[in-house]
Amino acid sequence: MNRPATAAAPSGPHSAAPPGPAPHATGPADAPAAPGPAASDLPGVWEDLVTTALLGTDRRTPADSPSGADAPAALLDAAAAATVRRRAGLRPARAAGRPRPAPEDPRPGLPPAAARRLTTLLTDRSGASGGGRRGAAPDLLELLPQWLAAANARGFAAPPPVLPALLDAARGRTDLRPAALRFAGPRGLWLARLNPDWRFALRSAPGGGTSLPGPGDTERVLRLWQEGLFAERVALLSSLRSREPSAARELLATTWATERAEDRLMFLDSLRTRLGPDDEPFLERSLADRSRNVRATAAELLSALPDSALARRMAVRAGACVAVDHTGDAPLLAVEAPHECDAGMERDGVVPKAPAGRGERSWWLGQLVEAAPLGTWSRRLGGRTPQQIVALPVGDDWRSELHAAWCRAAVRQRDAAWARALLGEPSAVEAGGPGAVSLAERAQLLGTLAAGERAEWVAGFIGTHGLPDAFQLLGVCAVPWAPPLGRAVVDALDIARDAGSYPWSFSGVMGLAERCLDPAEAGRLDALLAVPDEAEDASPGAGGYWSEAFQRLVSTLRLRAAMLAELDPATPP
Structure with a gap:
């Protein structure tokens, strides 16, 4: 907005030129100096001049200015005068405090060749163009995640000069953020506090860069849990859970009743780390939570504990729906899906309302089988192995529904034996094996191996x-x-x-x-x-x-x- 003042300075009435005839025959330079606007009017005057400049002097003439061919020069003179008044009216601001020095990073620095390679990876844009032939040159930007993973595995620190480019790359690609922020280290977080464009780093880093107290520092743990920001509390709970699962659960119980529903859901999800039998009482109480999402998550976690009371209840319900029928020439699995979703099923996490296009009975059956411990099926189905159970024919077109539920159960319970049975032999004519009904389920089953x-x-x-x-x-x-x-x-x-x-x-x-x-x-x-x-x-x-x-x-x-x-x-x- 200062450009008009620069253009008008050589010829305006406030220029430093020696006395002499005014450069314009008519206009504000020839008129007697009028008292300037009051300080409170300056913002309005400036906005009026800017509006006139945008519209053009042929469509709008500034107040107290001539029209016609002299209007542009008069506008520039008025802008120059207003600029001087604006600057003269500014009061010196209090000097801001110096930022604290960047923290030290104790990790070793990169070898010189690796540092040069990182600079190349961060600045290359040859593979970023969309469409068309890619050519024979490697896409360096796609190699950056792998380079960061290798550098982090070796414990190197990021060179300070590349931190801005590294944060910019992480800002544009969320998949880079965990590895990039780990590599950037404490200096990257220090730098992110100085640029609003990099605030994502403070949200993405555990605790936003706040040093988390150790499990032995009970006073700091309680203070951060009770007074910290939500992201800091999540980071604290996750850190504590990875080291002392029982201490994390007890800390969560101290404020559970007063937490918001969405916060309870996030905190409860942290119990997936090192989930064990000791968590059952807390999760069983959470089945009565007023939030449906919290109840569903608690039920899912309990179903991942094969010896939990919920898993046993689900095993009884699912076992009542599936049995071996020996009346025909060969045994087959007979399925009788539930006819209702009672209050006990709903309390244990069964969602009563089926999605659009899905039958209610098949929806309830899938949830029961998915939550039942897979180890109980061999006892209930005549001592058969998972391979033998999966190979049995299923009556009344229930095969896809039953096998899909077993797939979800195998993934949830990390049961490799059932995953192998459901995947089948990779060379089978039916792509994916007898139990897989989609590529996504096959990929999930493979994750258990x-x-x-x-x-x-x-x-x-x-x-x-x-x-x-x-x-x-x-x-x-x-x-x-x-x-x-x-x-x-x-x-x-x-x-x-x-x-x-x-x-x-x-x-x-x-x-x-x-x-x-x-x-x-x-x-x-x-x-x-x-x-x-x-x-x-x-x-x-x-x-x-x-x-x-x-x-x-x-x-x-x-x-x-x-x-x-x-x-x-x-x-x-």
């Missing part, structure tokens, strides 16, 4: 069913991918290339391979870099696109290997 077994199952699935259905399954596998899984993905991409289709159909899997394939696999891919001979039925130019995609994959893998070597100078590149 150990990393090696998970990778082996997905590799077998890709070998049988190819890549189109494997994207979600690959997302739950540990990084870097185990050698069998990596080879299965590369072989499937090679088969897709030979089929003559465009690589864009596999861009998601290719992007995952760039981030998740073991860098040691780069040497095996050299044979795929050449442009293949195109078959008659191949898509035009597909071979060149595939060659480009594999070049980018190999370049990215070698870049990842170099990144890791730079973070560990003892390892030769």
Whole structure:
């Protein structure tokens, strides 16, 4: 808003030019000096001048100013005079206190090569353009999360000069925030307090940067719990729960009755960490909470404790709905879904109202089976193993509903034996096995298995069913991918290339391979870099696109290997 004053200074009545004829024949410079507006009128005068400048002097003339060709010069003169008055009327403000010095970060600094690499990753925008061909160059921005994870695993501190760029990157990508803020450390939080654009760091960091008291400091723990901000209280409860579960639960009980419903729900969720039998009395009391969401969460947590009273009640209810029918030529599972949702079921977390398009009885049945301990089914169904139970036919089209509920129970109870039974063999004709009804459920079931077994199952699935259905399954596998899984993905991409289709159909899997394939696999891919001979039925130019995609994959893998070597100078590149 000071630009008009700058433009008018050389020719206005308040300029520092020597005395002489006014530069304008007519206008305010020739008129006798009029008393300036009162200080209280200056804001209104300035707003009037700004409005006139925006509209143009041909559409609006300032008060007490000539019209016509002299109006623009008169407007600039008036703006210059108003600017001087505004500045002259300012009173010196009290000097703000200096910010406290940034805290020390005891972690070791990055090796020089790794620091240069981080600067490149934070400033590169080659992969940020939307649409079009990506070319053969690696997408450096997509490698930043992996670089941060590796740097945090080695305990390095962020170089102070890159902290602004690091906070900017975390501001734009929520998936980067946990790793970026951990890497930024205490100096990053100190810097975030000085810039409103980085306030997210104070909300995202545990306690907003507040040092949390240890479990032995009872007085500070109670004071922070009773007087702290909500984020600080959540951080305190989570920290305490990870170290002393009983102390965290007892602290929560001291204020439970006076907490808001949404806060009770968040606090109750913290009990998932190190959930154990000692938590049952507190959770059982929470079944009578006035909030439906709190009751549902308490019931879910109790159902994850197979020996809890709620789990036993659910086992009785679910067992009454499912039985083995021996009247036919072969045994099958007969299902009789509940005919009502009584008060006891509702108290134990069963939601009575079914979603739109869902039958009430099937809705109630799914909730009962999902909450019943999986270990009780073998006893109730003739001593059969999970594989034998899942293999039994189910009468009256209840199979999908029953197996889907068992899938949810296996995920909730982290039961690997039931997960294997529901997944089935990866080479089965029915993609995903006898119990999985969706890719999302298959991915959740895989999450209950150990990393090696998970990778082996997905590799077998890709070998049988190819890549189109494997994207979600690959997302739950540990990084870097185990050698069998990596080879299965590369072989499937090679088969897709030979089929003559465009690589864009596999861009998601290719992007995952760039981030998740073991860098040691780069040497095996050299044979795929050449442009293949195109078959008659191949898509035009597909071979060149595939060659480009594999070049980018190999370049990215070698870049990842170099990144890791730079973070560990003892390892030769």
